[in-house]
Amino acid sequence: MLVANAVSRLPSRIPAAANDQARPGLSSLFSRQPVETFGRGETICRDGDPALHVFEVAAGIVRVAKVFSDGSRVIPGFFQPGEFFGTSPGERYLGDAEAIGEVKLRRLSRNGFRQAVDRCERLRPEFADWLCREMVSAQARTVLLACKNAEERVCDLLLALAPQVGGADGPARAIELSMSRVNMADYLGLTIETASRTMTNLIGCGAIRSAGWRS
Template sequence: MSVQVLSIKDGHAATAGSVGLPSADLSCLFSRQALERFEPGEAIFWEGDEATHIFEVEDGMLRALRLLGDGRRIIVGFLRTGDLLGVSLKERYLYTVEAISPVQLRRFPRRRFEDEVARDPRLQEQLFSKLRDEMTAAQDQAVLLSRRSAEEKLANFLLLMKERGNSEHRAIVDLPMTRLDIANYLGMTIETVSRTITKLANGGIIAAAGRRSIKVLKMEPLRLLAEGDEGEHWMPPLARPGRYASANA
């Protein structure tokens, strides 16, 4: 299960012959829409609401989640600057989206979005390409959740966040979400997430780089750990199994 997230690249120069658009680029659909602001914790829309709009994230991070019948919540994705949300083309939204940090976004009426895409083959091609990317992201998430150990899951998560991040420093991973969010996304307990972060820090793989960011000190060991090939030899003696027991949730 994965949130429908489509990455929007920078717009191109205006093209003659475009119908209803200054340029044949999906991002141009949103460029003239009003900028809306949401504070952390505010919901953009709720699971089951009528899907009347599609949104482009201008700035900030959001979480997409679904509520289970027993009240538990499952985070199905994190949204960043440049992402689209609500593009499942269903009559109702499939998940709830909440702001994690201060967020700015633009909304575009769904019916108009469908009409604009339908009349321009170039927009159709871009949309289909983004949908393929989203399917690949869903497969990546499924692989992440199938990892056997907490260390593998967390290492994969850090690499994923780094890959999609906006930090100017290549080794910095911005994590504005809470550890509970990470735990819900990875299918782990918050205690296991905290213990695993400590374990990777004691192993010299990562270090705190601020209240909501982590610095990767050893990229190759992190990649090997994510692939399940690193074993336990990266840990210092005091961090070997026995003191920091790893438990999947």
């Protein structure tokens, strides 16, 4: 019921879902680039730095974070394999990008990326679609933060991280929970304690099962 509730009010986080299928074009821009590997916790780019590169995630999860003078931290989003970051049209990065666990990336110069997209009739709408997905995702976060409780938030995240099954969504899905509680909490606008408690409750009521930090 918990999960059902979360689903019913979850208009989106479609982004990840829609990704795998239809974006060979943009992705192909990166295919010639060498794969770079970043270790757990390494910073890929910094908030406010000139946005020189655009990245495609090949493996692992990238966390975007904004840190404030008072130490509080917000995670506007995560990027999963097949997604891009550094793409948002602006001169500077909109947050710190950091590797959660090991991450493999391909990069393109920003100018090269923009010119390629700018020139190609086929890529332009595709890039627009990507931006649109980012907008929808941002809006979903707004909804999540504006009017969902801790349980709904955690469910949302778990569903977003769940491998996107095409049609049949059997009840038994295993989620590689490759992020720490701190990341969960920052992303969901909760404290680690609350995130932890909520996870415990979800396990307690049978909504999820733990298998060594997995569900």
